[in-house]
Amino acid sequence: MSEREKINIENIVASTSLAEHLDLSKIALALEGSEYEPEQFPGLIYRLKEPKTAVLIFRSGKVNCTGAKNLTNVRLTIQTIISTLKKAGIEVYDSPEIVVQNIVAVYDLEADLNLTQIAMSLGLENVEYEPEQFPGLVYRVEEPKVVLLLFGSGKVVCTGAKEESEIEQAVIKVKKELQKVGLI
Structure with a gap:
């Protein structure tokens, strides 16, 4: 099994813009089950059952998914919102650019990790390890620019990636570094 096949994407956060300005009160009526309480939060929240995603829609026309x-579900979510709004007579862009802001993924190194030894061998400028405050080791990778959270169980959480390939690069990099110093 390749490294890519062992990476499980848990969440993708993406953004787009549907219009210059949106009437959220009108949208709240068009999107059945949406939550819009402007005194609590400036955006409208809408959860889809299929794919299981949520969107935040703002007056500025900005939307966060x-x-x-996976990226297919991001695109499907945005297209579902667009078609539902158009059916309700709300003018929105046909195919706006979607920008991935963050991908969170999990990978299993399949080995127990001694985080104290790893903290000492990876170099202090890129590593934070304070077990009294957080059970994982925070490793800031420069290239690709992501953050890896390593846990004693061998599980690794990657955050900050904009593309799936960045997750794979970071996982391969940390694996090689740990193998080089004999810690996996």
């Missing part, structure tokens, strides 16, 4: 496990 969260919860998708």
Whole structure:
């Protein structure tokens, strides 16, 4: 099994813009089950059952999509919102550019990790390890620019990636570094 096949994407956060300005009160009526309480939060929240995602829609026309496990579901979510709004007579862009803001993924090194030894061998400028405050080791990778959270169980959480390939690069990099110093 390749490294890519062992990476599980847990969440993709992406953004787009549907218009210059949106009437959220009108949208709240068009999107059944949406939550819009402007005194609590400035955006409208809408959760889709399929794919299981959520969107935040703002008056500025900006939209954030969260919860998708792949880019196909991000695009499907945005297209579903667009078609539902158009059916309700709300003018929105046909195919806006979607920008991935963050991908969170999990990988299993399949080995127990001694985080104290790893903290000492990876170099202090890129590593934070304070077990009294957080059980994982925070490793800031420069290239690709992502953050890896390493846990004693061998599980690694990658955050900050904009593309799936960055996750794979970071996982391969940390694996090589740990093998080089004999810690896996």
